[in-house]
Amino acid sequence: MEYKLPFRQYHKALMKNQLLGLKCGNCGAITCPPQMSCRSCSSYDLEVTQLSGNGKITTYTTIFVAPEGRETEAPYIIVMVELDEGPWIMGNLYDMAPERAGMDLIGRPVTLGSRIFPGDRYSDGPMARPAFLFADKA
Amino acid sequence: MRKVAVVGTGHTEFGSDLPKTEIEMFCEAATEAMAECDLGPQQVEALFCGNVFGDFAEGQGMIQSFIANELGFHNVPATRFEGACASATVAIRDAFMWVASGCYDIVVVGGTEKATAMGTPLATRTFAMGAEAKYEFAPGLTFPGFFALLAHLYASTYNVSLEKLREQMSLISVQSHYYGTKNPHAQFRHKEITPEQVSGGFMVASPLRLLDCCPFSDGAAVLVLASEEAAKKLTDKPVYITGLGQASSPRLSAQAPYLPRIRARELSAMQAYKMAGVTPQDIDICELHDCFSIASIIAAENLGFAQAGEGGRLWENGDTKIDGKIPINISGGLKAKGHPIGATGASQACEIVRQLRGDLADSGRQVAGAKTGLVDTLGGDGIIANLVLQAGW
Numbered sequence: 341m342e343y344k345l346p347f348r349q350y351h352k353a354l355m356k357n358q359l360l361g362l363k364c365g366n367c368g369a370i371t372c373p374p375q376m377s378c379r380s381c382s383s384y385d386l387e388v389t390q391l392s393g394n395g396k397i398t399t400y401t402t403i404f405v406a407p408e409g410r411e412t413e414a415p416y417i418i419v420m421v422e423l424d425e426g427p428w429i430m431g432n433l434y435d436m437a438p439e440r441a442g443m444d445l446i447g448r449p450v451t452l453g454s455r456i457f458p459g460d461r462y463s464d465g466p467m468a469r470p471a472f473l474f475a476d477k478a
Numbered sequence: 479m480r481k482v483a484v485v486g487t488g489h490t491e492f493g494s495d496l497p498k499t500e501i502e503m504f505c506e507a508a509t510e511a512m513a514e515c516d517l518g519p520q521q522v523e524a525l526f527c528g529n530v531f532g533d534f535a536e537g538q539g540m541i542q543s544f545i546a547n548e549l550g551f552h553n554v555p556a557t558r559f560e561g562a563c564a565s566a567t568v569a570i571r572d573a574f575m576w577v578a579s580g581c582y583d584i585v586v587v588g589g590t591e592k593a594t595a596m597g598t599p600l601a602t603r604t605f606a607m608g609a610e611a612k613y614e615f616a617p618g619l620t621f622p623g624f625f626a627l628l629a630h631l632y633a634s635t636y637n638v639s640l641e642k643l644r645e646q647m648s649l650i651s652v653q654s655h656y657y658g659t660k661n662p663h664a665q666f667r668h669k670e671i672t673p674e675q676v677s678g679g680f681m682v683a684s685p686l687r688l689l690d691c692c693p694f695s696d697g698a699a700v701l702v703l704a705s706e707e708a709a710k711k712l713t714d715k716p717v718y719i720t721g722l723g724q725a726s727s728p729r730l731s732a733q734a735p736y737l738p739r740i741r742a743r744e745l746s747a748m749q750a751y752k753m754a755g756v757t758p759q760d761i762d763i764c765e766l767h768d769c770f771s772i773a774s775i776i777a778a779e780n781l782g783f784a785q786a787g788e789g790g791r792l793w794e795n796g797d798t799k800i801d802g803k804i805p806i807n808i809s810g811g812l813k814a815k816g817h818p819i820g821a822t823g824a825s826q827a828c829e830i831v832r833q834l835r836g837d838l839a840d841s842g843r844q845v846a847g848a849k850t851g852l853v854d855t856l857g858g859d860g861i862i863a864n865l866v867l868q869a870g871w
Binding site (some may be wrong): 464 | 607616623628685686728731734735
């Protein structure tokens with residue numbers, strides 16, 4: 341069976357700030373990032389769908405010790421975001437000084453942006469990643 | 479299924495920059511385990527070996543067949559298990575199955591790792607390979623980052639203030655280092671710490687500081703497993719593996735909305751308890767996967783020792799101490815004993831077996847009268863394995 345939303349297609353859309361997900365034909369749940377089966381009911385009956393990219397932060401951390409090759413990125417914020425459509429996804433937050441990240445981030449509404457991780461010697465090419473922006477900034 | 483016993487245990491020193499190779503360390507632990515039950519190499523029918531980063535640390539892949547032949551287990555089937563930090567526990571579970579099924583009577587199972595040979599930057603990179611490469615490494619997730627995300631989620635889900643959680647997490651590291659000083663194999667056998675040192679350490683991934691994190695480590699641990707009949711000839715104190723569990727998780731974000739509870743651990747532990755016919759209240763001693771201080775709190779809850787949101791109180795109340803309600807990580811845990819990841823599950827099982835046999839009185843860390851113990855090991859995003867071990871005499 342063909343993989344409905346391969347990484348490369350998801351990645352190309354994300355580079356243009358479009359977040360693609362999968363809608364389940366069986367239970368209606370949305371799965372993102374993509375995988376073979378519906379995260380809710382395990383059905384393979386999935387269709388590609390564009391998501392809003394809007395959601396709220398559920399948790400965060402500021403990474404101070406980075407992996408090899410990414411030392412110059414640190415410190416940086418990683419967030420998990422609960423999308424309006426349901427699924428949680430992981431991304432970065434570049435909308436504030438990383439040292440100032442605190443518990444008041446949890447619950448903050450955000451909207452999608454993206455950046456590219458160019459990959460390293462162990463990666464199979466570049467990877468787009470969500471880089472969220474505050475949606476409630478004046 | 480036949481009953482399966484641990485009849486021999488071996489454990490090298492754990493530490494940083496150890497001079498021996500992964501193969502040499504495994505062989506030393508294996509021969510110690512074999513000597514305990516007076517076993518010769520010709521009697522070993524199969525080898526099961528946890529090893530995660532030999533390829534990166536020493537440029538050594540496929541370590542298992544080299545180990546088998548070095549030990550004189552000529553031509554026996556040898557299998558390597560890669561389940562990140564849970565590798566050796568997964569290996570023990572499989573080794574158990576081969577003996578329980580009647581295929582083999584006596585096998586050797588363990589793990590070996592030389593993580594410090596990679597240095598911290600490469601080790602941080604390779605450990606992050608236990609996260610999903612496309613969707614979790616792209617934003618820069620590290621392993622401390624994984625549990626740091628869970629720590630903030632834990633605080634917000636259960637309405638525990640970060641200050642309170644900070645205090646509880648510090649107590650966990652302090653306890654582990656205290657007991658680590660009583661374990662001659664521990665990486666930090668000479669290092670006691672204070673809560674202030676934990677809370678004042680440099681930040682690795684907020685809110686986790688240096689002393690919230692286990693170290694990178696080198697070392698090996700090995701067990702000899704035997705069928706009940708074979709065990710009776712090899713030891714007076716067989717420790718039976720009476721319960722096993724294993725379960726898988728998806729990437730961290732896909733574990734929502736169950737988080738910060740780890741569903742796979744709850745399922746794995748339930749399998750192990752059910753198979754052994756015990757409940758969490760029956761466990762006399764537990765070695766759980768404290769790769770980070772917050773991980774101990776979450777594990778204690780998942781394993782049924784505390785309600786969700788209340789795990790930290792076990793350490794506050796002293797319930798986790800050697801004479802407490804549920805002694806946890808009296809070996810020093812991953813935090814102070816060290817965490818050579820391919821060996822960790824075998825090290826945890828080795829510690830429980832020695833506790834149940836009453837071997838540790840001289841070290842000052844013997845839990846009096848322990849008859850039933852639990853091993854809990856977590857690998858990467860996605861692997862949990864549990865063992866229930868019970869004294870069989």
